[in-house]
Amino acid sequence: MPNPVVRWQILSSEPDQAAGFYQKLFAWKLSTANALGYRELLSGSAAGIDGGVWPAPPGVKGFVQLFVEVPDLDDCIAKATGLGAQIIIPKSVLPDGDAMAVLLDPTGISFAVCQLKPKT
Amino acid sequence: MDLRQTLTAEFDQRRRRNARYSLRAFARDLGTDHATLSQLLRGRRVLSPRLVRQFGRRLHLSDADIADACEQHHADAILRLARLASFRPNSRWIATRTGLPLDAVNAALARLLHQRQLVMSSADRWTITVISHA
Structure with a gap:
């Protein structure tokens, strides 16, 4: 399992503005048709990866997170913390069935690991 | 805060x-x-x-502290709602019930997950993990 980067996420204090900017700039499709109202930005291209925009915590400057798909989320979280990462958001199962956790690497950069729901 | x-x-x-x-x-x-x-x-x-x-x-x-207090207030509102039998693990539903903007709901949800006050244990089940005075 190569543990690919499968998604990017912008955390912005102005999520509407950020999503609108990239949608217009790159002609990406913006979709919020999900239980969280998550702003997904879809390029429609087979190349590259899609992403989305989430509201940033108050007082936090916007930043980007990468999502890495792993075969076993619990194992990966345990391995990451063993290597010095901290858990920001513990394993959470999203309404669409995908599971994710947000971690802080030992250098202070946040990233997410996810285990996608098997495609039916 | x-x-x-x-x-x-x-x-x-x-x-x-x-x-x-x-x-x-x-x-x-x-x-x-x-x-x-x-x-x-x-x-x-x-x-x-x-x-x-x-x-x-x-x-x-400070503005940052007031914003933080507002987000905690939103988080408390979600926790109160999550105690109801009719609670639905759905940001849109929570936004409708609380009258909060969807982004405020999602930011507060992230806060609750970070604080370990809420667990998204499955696709259709979110549970409160602590007794709150919200």
Whole structure:
């Protein structure tokens, strides 16, 4: 399992503005048709990866997170913390069935690991 | 930031400086009435978003602290809702029920997950993990 980067996420204090900017700039499709109202930005291209925009915590400057798909989320979280990462958001199962956790690497950069729901 | 705790701590501090400083005087300084403040401090009444901002300004909190207090207020509203049997693990539903903007709901959800107060244990089940006085 190569543990690919499968998604990017912008955390912005102005999520509407950020999503609108990239949608217009790159002609990406913006979709919020999900239980969280998550702003997904879809390029429609087979190349590259899609992403989305989430509201940033108050007082936090916007930043980007990468999502890495792993075969076993619990194992990966345990391995990451063993290597010095901290858990920001513990394993959470999203309404669409995908599971994710947000971690802080030992250098202070946040990233997410996810285990996608098997495609039916 | 839990504004109720901040209010209690501020009142205690003012009382230490001046033993005659009353709850009525504190309410006046916050721009509210004695009964409302008393109920808020005892957890008998829920802070409204307007009062969170008003009290934050009167206490000279920074914009970041007021924003943080507002988000905690939103998180508390979600926790109250999550105790209901009719609760649905769906941001849109929560936004409709609380009257909060969808982004405020999602930011507060992230906060609750970070604080380990809420667990998304499955696609259709979110559970509260701590007893809150929200």
